[in-house]
Amino acid sequence: MRPDGYHELTTVFQALSLRDTVTLTAADELSVSVCGEDAASVPTDSRNLVWRAAQAVADLTGRDPAVSIAIDKGIPVAGGMAGGSSDAAATLVGLDRLWELGLTRDELHRLAADLGSDVPFCLYGGTALGTGRGEELVSVLSRNSFHWVLALAKTGLSTPDVFRELDHLRDGGDPPRLGDPEELLRALAAGDPHALAPLLGNDLQAAALSLEPALRRTLRAGVTAGALAGIVSGSGPTCAFLCADRDTAVSVGAELAGAGVSRTVRVAEGPVPGARVADSDTSN
Numbered sequence: 001m002r003p004d005g006y007h008e009l010t011t012v013f014q015a016l017s018l019r020d021t022v023t024l025t026a027a028d029e030l031s032v033s034v035c036g037e038d039a040a041s042v043p044t045d046s047r048n049l050v051w052r053a054a055q056a057v058a059d060l061t062g063r064d065p066a067v068s069i070a071i072d073k074g075i076p077v078a079g080g081m082a083g084g085s086s087d088a089a090a091t092l093v094g095l096d097r098l099w100e101l102g103l104t105r106d107e108l109h110r111l112a113a114d115l116g117s118d119v120p121f122c123l124y125g126g127t128a129l130g131t132g133r134g135e136e137l138v139s140v141l142s143r144n145s146f147h148w149v150l151a152l153a154k155t156g157l158s159t160p161d162v163f164r165e166l167d168h169l170r171d172g173g174d175p176p177r178l179g180d181p182e183e184l185l186r187a188l189a190a191g192d193p194h195a196l197a198p199l200l201g202n203d204l205q206a207a208a209l210s211l212e213p214a215l216r217r218t219l220r221a222g223v224t225a226g227a228l229a230g231i232v233s234g235s236g237p238t239c240a241f242l243c244a245d246r247d248t249a250v251s252v253g254a255e256l257a258g259a260g261v262s263r264t265v266r267v268a269e270g271p272v273p274g275a276r277v278a279d280s281d282t283s284n
């Protein structure tokens with residue numbers, strides 16, 4: 001662990017085709033509202049990263065954070081799927097447009113990194129190699145689309161708890177660490193899911209499984225249903241399954257949904273772009 005409490009990591013991010021819509025409207029004061037699936041469990045005050053994003057842009061530029069932020073959730077809530085980080089990234093690029101700030105890429109990146117380790121990646125999307133605490137990014141060549149099934153667990157896992165459990169497991173015998181990502185980067189560049197599948201791995205998986213052993217069943221169920229491979233995504237509890245093509249992903253998704261091992265199942269493909277302004281200067 002680093003002196004600041006974070007873990008140094010090497011990670012490959014890929015943005016998938018699940019999205020929230022964040023609408024920004026000039027208002028007298030800062031407010032946040034949320035609709036969509038599980039909206040009731042999303043905070044609408046300063047605990048929400050979009051609130052902090054608006055505050056940070058306002059502080060940097062010396063303005064009032066006078067904006068109403070409406071979030072329409074399409075990314076499952078509390079799944080470790082970076083939905084909150086994506087909304088924060090969307091708020092940064094949306095406010096840059098709404099307030100006509102002309103922020104540089106570096107300024108946006110710094111604002112994003114201060115909000116959370118995954119927020120910079122959500123600005124860019126695509127496929128990227130992340131180092132540091134996840135905020136130092138180099139984009140990665142990825143040919144073709146990869147097809148994924150995401151199984152959201154019935155219970156949540158806290159990211160700090162999972163990192164703490166990894167420290168604990170390593171203190172007691174060091175579960176094997178993943179090696180260099182070179183081969184994985186080659187499989188991404190080749191656009192070949194069959195080559196990519198056996199290379200998928202996640203050092204946090206052992207920790208997530210230790211805290212939530214039921215995830216083993218989910219991982220098995222996805223592979224039994226026809227996925228090429230399954231891993232815990234990020235710090236979990238979502239499990240991500242790589243499939244050979246879109247049709248297989250749809251049938252694996254249907255089978256997993258019927259197996260009753262998860263709260264919800266989504267089929268998605270990647271890479272897709274990160275946060276961007278959709279059509280008018282008030283939405284993104």
Ligand code: C5P
Nearest residue numbers: 005006007009116117133134159160163
């Ligand atoms: O950066 P973010 O706020 O998303 O991180 C949430 C928590 O995850 C941190 O407080 C820390 O406990 C853990 N974390 C970590 N190492 C990282 C990223 C996150 O320990 N590289």
